[in-house]
Amino acid sequence: MNDLYFFSAGSIHQLTGGYLYNARVMETLSRHDINVRVIEVDGTFPEGDETARASLEHHLNELPDGARAVMDGLCIGNFPELIETHQNRLTITAIVHLPLADETGLTEAMRVHYKHQEIRTLAAVDDVIVTSRFMVERLANYNVSPDAIHVVEPGVDRFPLGQPDRHPPRLLCVATVTPRKGQALLVDALADLKHLEWECDLVGALDRAPEYVEDVRARIAAHGLEDRVHLLGERQGDALAQYYKRAYLFVLPSYFESYGMVINEAIAFGVPVVTMKGGALMDTLPKDAGIVLPTGDTEALKTTLGRLIEVPAERQKLTQGALTAREHLRRWTDTGYRFMKALHLAQTA
Numbered sequence: 001m002n003d004l005y006f007f008s009a010g011s012i013h014q015l016t017g018g019y020l021y022n023a024r025v026m027e028t029l030s031r032h033d034i035n036v037r038v039i040e041v042d043g044t045f046p047e048g049d050e051t052a053r054a055s056l057e058h059h060l061n062e063l064p065d066g067a068r069a070v071m072d073g074l075c076i077g078n079f080p081e082l083i084e085t086h087q088n089r090l091t092i093t094a095i096v097h098l099p100l101a102d103e104t105g106l107t108e109a110m111r112v113h114y115k116h117q118e119i120r121t122l123a124a125v126d127d128v129i130v131t132s133r134f135m136v137e138r139l140a141n142y143n144v145s146p147d148a149i150h151v152v153e154p155g156v157d158r159f160p161l162g163q164p165d166r167h168p169p170r171l172l173c174v175a176t177v178t179p180r181k182g183q184a185l186l187v188d189a190l191a192d193l194k195h196l197e198w199e200c201d202l203v204g205a206l207d208r209a210p211e212y213v214e215d216v217r218a219r220i221a222a223h224g225l226e227d228r229v230h231l232l233g234e235r236q237g238d239a240l241a242q243y244y245k246r247a248y249l250f251v252l253p254s255y256f257e258s259y260g261m262v263i264n265e266a267i268a269f270g271v272p273v274v275t276m277k278g279g280a281l282m283d284t285l286p287k288d289a290g291i292v293l294p295t296g297d298t299e300a301l302k303t304t305l306g307r308l309i310e311v312p313a314e315r316q317k318l319t320q321g322a323l324t325a326r327e328h329l330r331r332w333t334d335t336g337y338r339f340m341k342a343l344h345l346a347q348t349a
Contacts, residue, residue, distance in 0.1 A: 002034045002345055004068050007059065009045040009052075009075035012038050015205060015234050016176055017261040018097035021131065021154050022072060028336025034345060041075050046100045046114065048078040057082055065089045068343070071125075073097065073118070080120030087124040093343060094125045096135065098258045099142065102279075104180035105212075119143055129342055131259040134280035138258075150342035155332030156264040161323075162245025164271070168197035169248035169309055172271070174240070174262045177202065177231070178209040182253035182276070182296070183216050189253075189302040191223035196309050200229045200251075201243055244269040249308055249315065252281070255295055260284045267325050272318035274304055286328070288321030 006012075012023050030036045039059045043052025056079055063069060066089070073096040076083055083092065100114035119142050122128060127148045130136060136149050164170065171190075175181035183202055190200060206213050213231070220229045235243060244250075250266035256278040263284050266273050273290030275281050282292050291308075293300045308315040 002068070003037065004029065004034055004070060004343070004345075005037050005039055005063060007039050007041055007056070007069060007071040007075050009041055009072055010043075011040055015236055017154075017259065018072070018074065018095075021097065021261065022095065024155065024332050025152075025336055025339050028332060029340060029345075032336070032340060032345075034340070045074050046078055046103075053079060053082070060086050060090075063090060066091070069093070070095060070129075070343070073100070073121075077118040077121050078114065080117055080124060083121050083124040092125040093127050093129060094122060095129045096122070096139065096258075097131060098256075099138065102138075102256055102258075104178070104255050105209075115142070127342075129339070132280040132283060134283055135258050138279075152335060152338045152342055153330055154259055154261045154264065155335035156261075156268045156329045157332065159241060159244070159265075159268045161270045162247070164248040165199075165246045166248065166312075168199050170246050171198055171200040171249050171251050171305070172203070172243055172247035172266075173200070173251045173253070174203045174243070174265070175252060175254065176204045176208050177206050177213050177216060179212050180255050182255055184212070184219055185296065185298055185301065186251060186253045187216060187219045187223065187225065187229055189298050189305060190225065190229065191219075192302050193306050193309070194224070194228075196306060198228070198248075198305075198309055201232055201247075202230060203232050203235050203240065203243055205234050206231065241269075244271060247271045249274060249305070250290075251275070251301075251305070253301060254278050254281065257281050257284070263290075264329055267322045268329055270319060270323050270326055272308075272315060272322045274301070274308070286321070286325035288318070289325040290318055290322070 006026050026036045042055040043049050068091050070093045073094050077100045100118050101111045122142050122144050129150045129152050133151055136146050177183055250271045250273045252275040260281050263273050267289055276293050276295040278295040
C-alpha cells in the first residue's frame, strides 16, 4: 500500500471550493489502495501565526525520510523556510488553488510579501498541482516551470434536475462571503432591479470576513432589499441541493477564481450561469451555458440580470446550453485518477 501524507490548513472538511476539492480527491485516493493520512495543521492561514508555524514544523519533523507529502498552498505558502528545510528528504507536491497574493483586499505591502514567500515555497517543492490551465500561466509569474505543473480539474457529482422557481425567479450565489466573491457588487446591481420580480439567495460562510459581511448587510438594508436578498450562511448536502434545484439563474460575481467549482455544480443541476471574467472563470463556464461579463462591472451585471428575468426565452436558451454541457462534466472518479497519475501512483490515464 502506498502511504501519502496530506497537509491541510485546518480541517479538511471546510465548505470552500479548495477544501471540497481536497477532501473529495483524498477520499477517492483512499479507495485505490493508498493510505492517505490527513494532517490538519493548527493556526490561522494564510498569514500563519506562531501556532501555525509550530504545528507545521512539528508535523514535518514527524514524517519519515522519503515520505510522499501533498500540501495545500494555503498551508505552506507563507512558510518557505520550513519547506526548504525538508525539501531534500521528502517528496513534496503543492496544491495551489489560489496564490496567496491574489486574494482580494490585501494591501500592496502584503501582496508583495505573500508573492515573495510563495515564490520561495514553490521553488522548494518537487511539483505543483493546479485546477485549471489558466493557473499554469499564472504560476509563470512565480517562476514555476510548466513542466513542473500538473492540471487536475475538479469533478462534479451527478444531480437530478430541479424545478426552478419562476414566481418570483430565484437567483442563487454560492460562495463564502468575502471581498473576492463580489456579493456586494451583486447587491448593488440588484438595487436597480427592484421594479422586477425576483429573490436572491446568498449561500456561503459568514465568518471569514466579518467586516465585509457587515458591509453586504448594510448595502442590503440601504437598498431596502431585506425581504428579497437572503444571507443564509453555509449549506451542504441535501440542504444545498434544494437551493440549486429552485434556482432560476446562478450568479458568481467573483473578481478572481482559479477554477470556480460552483459553476459546474450549477450546470450539473441544469442551471444557467452569469459570472465574471476574473481568473479562470472564462474557461470554466462551458460555451452557451451562461454569460461572462467584465470583472467588477455592476452596470453590465444589472443589465444582464434584468434582461434574463424580463425575457424568459433568453434564459431558456442558456438553460438548454447548460443541459447540453451537463452531459460532459468531469466526474470526481476521473479527477481522483488523474490526481494519482500526477503523483505517479497510476500508470495510465
